[in-house]
Amino acid sequence: AQSVTQPDIHITVSEGASLELRCNYSYGATPYLFWYVQSPGQGLQLLLKYFSGDTLVQGIKGFEAEFKRSQSSFNLRKPSVHWSDAAEYFCAVLSGYSTLTFGKGTMLLVSP
Amino acid sequence: EAGVTQFPSHSVIEKGQTVTLRCDPISGHDNLYWYRRVMGKEIKFLLHFVKESKQDESGMPNNRFLAERTGGTYSTLKVQPAELEDSGVYFCASSRLPDSPLHFGNGTRLTVT
Numbered sequence: 001a002q003s004v005t006q007p008d009i010h011i012t013v014s015e016g017a018s019l020e021l022r023c024n025y026s027y028g029a030t031p032y033l034f035w036y037v038q039s040p041g042q043g044l045q046l047l048l049k050y051f052s053g054d055t056l057v058q059g060i061k062g063f064e065a066e067f068k069r070s071q072s073s074f075n076l077r078k079p080s081v082h083w084s085d086a087a088e089y090f091c092a093v094l095s096g097y098s099t100l101t102f103g104k105g106t107m108l109l110v111s112p
Numbered sequence: 113e114a115g116v117t118q119f120p121s122h123s124v125i126e127k128g129q130t131v132t133l134r135c136d137p138i139s140g141h142d143n144l145y146w147y148r149r150v151m152g153k154e155i156k157f158l159l160h161f162v163k164e165s166k167q168d169e170s171g172m173p174n175n176r177f178l179a180e181r182t183g184g185t186y187s188t189l190k191v192q193p194a195e196l197e198d199s200g201v202y203f204c205a206s207s208r209l210p211d212s213p214l215h216f217g218n219g220t221r222l223t224v225t
Contacts, residue, residue, distance in 0.1 A: 004154075036216075043116065043216035044155075044203065090155065097168060098143065098210035102155040 002027045002095040006103035013081050014111050021076040021106050023091030032094035033074040035065055038105075039087040047089075050074060061085070086110045114138065116217035118204050124223045130192040133220045137186070137206030143167075144187050145207075145214065146179060150200040158202075161187060162210075194224045 003026045013019050025031055032051050036044040048059025055067040065076045074091060088107050092100040117136040125131050137144045146158040158177070159169040163184035172179070176195070181187040191198050201221050205214040 034213075041218065043218040044205075044214075045216070046213050049213065092155075096170075097160070098207075099145070099157040099160060099168065099171075100147075100155075100214070101157070104152075104154050 002093055002101045004091050004093055004101055004103035006089075006091055006106050008106045009104070010107045010109065012109040012111055015083050016080050019076075019078045019081045019085070019108070021089050021091075021108070023074045023076065023103060024072050025074060025091070025093045026072065027093050027095070031074075033065075033067060034092040034094070034100065035059065035063070035074075035076050036090045036092060036102075037061075037087045038090065044090065047076070081108075081110055083110045083112075116204055116206050116215050118202075118217035118220050120220060121218065122221045122223075124225065125194055126225055127196055128193045130190065131194055131222060133189045133191075133202055133204075133222070135187045135189070135204030135206075135217060137204070138215055141206035141208050141215070142184070143207045143210055143212075144181060145205040146187070146189055147203040147205065148200050149203070149219075150197070153200075155203065158189075191222070194222075196224050198222060199224045 005024045034049045035047040048057050050057045050067045088105045090105045091103040095101045119134045144161040149155040157171040160167045161181045178190045201219040203219045205216045
């Protein structure tokens, strides 16, 4: 069965510092991978997705993610975090016909 | 375009009562999904409509949950009777095509006491 693991429940980063959120997946075929963000009181917003091609994917808000098949990973990165990036981040894999399997999420806290 | 709208944003009910959640997808989106996040757990798929038909309802937890999408527009998710373990955030999402990115609503936070 497909699964997604986000090993970090909480991460605190200083404003202006770099960020990397980890995501590992378990999927038999070539995965379609996603990162979503949920800000307080908001719905889930798609940051970026990987279907095929270039393994380094650029998304919105300055985020990027790198697909590494050998490590079954799809880590999310941002070179300089802003206070407005504080939110919960979800990694997901497309499973079945069109459904998503999510990780448990990583809560990002940004300190001044 | 207007986003996916969910109503109510919060609902607090007692065990044994009935609650109906509503989702209005983005206009023209034939695909509508329900997901749920129980406290501390992953966001889990419940079911998928294509227009008014249930394409996949493999994630529905039990027969206390009934989802409908009459006319292929808005959808409702009824929980009857509600149990304590039904508490969580219920998300609705829609997409134009099955492989299009999902647009999520803000969710309905359900608390069963």
